[in-house]
Amino acid sequence: MRKILQHLALKLIHLFNAKNRRGFGIHSPFLFGLVQQVLRNKHPYYCFAKIEAIRNSLRHSNQKIFVQDFGTGKSEQRSIAKIAKTSLATPKDAQTLFRIARYIQAKSILELGTSLGITTAYLASTGSNVKCVTMEGSEELNQIAQNTAHKANLNNIIFIQGNITENLKNTLEQHGPFDMVYFDANHTQQYTLLYFNECVTTASESSVFIFDDINTSFEMNKAWKQIIQHNKVTAALQLKRFGIIFFDPQLQKKTYYL
DSSP, rough: HHHHHHHHHHHHHHHHOOTTSSSSTTHHHHHHHHHHIIIIIOOOOTTHHHHHHHHHHTTTTEEEEEEEEETTTTTEEEEEHHHHHHHHHHHHHHHHHHHHHHHHSSSSEEEEEEEESHHHHHHTTTTTEEEEEEEEOOOHHHHHHHHHHHHHOOOOOOEESSSHHHHHHHHHHHHOSSSSEEEOOSSSSSHHHHHHHHHHGOTTTEEEEEESSSOOOOOOOHHHHHHHHHOOOOOOOOOOSSSSEOOOTTTTTTTTEE
């Protein structure tokens, strides 16, 4: 109940502050274009129907798996259907990530938190020449995600299974740098900041980092506020669900609420 109340409170605060929703007040052509061509774009791309068909099949799966949470050390049995219905990015949000990756012409993408591989499929579908690296703690989720990629006919995904905290530095060294990093693992202030501080060491001026669920809890919102104050971060876009940061020194250090 407390988490629900926190989410509602943060949602109301965001709606009150959302002055730049249509791009008003954004003077950077790059950021204004992102708002108009990406965030407000509803045009369906070629791959959307195929990926959503895979999502739908997962929503009707009777299979149950054990999911290990390396953050808490706990393991619980969950149904694939429930995970697909409650734990994945919505079609709209996953498609927004797809459009962002295409807009910035990302050639290398890192995803923290593979889950069932639906968002992974969207990111990898941005181009056959795109290298998509995705990290997942749960072995059984990782196996299902690989099956998702197979069904989507995607062969440009590198799956890394195991404790993200332990594997992240080596992943960045072996496969980085990345044009885009999507943070969707272990939604706590402690681990979000830990992952960010590791990834930011390899960020270039053209890198884009996207954080999921920044308005779902006070601690995630606190993590987001700390991140946008980092000295390498310039502009930031705060959406209902996502937080997006940029490192381009030509952009004004400012947070826009959309």
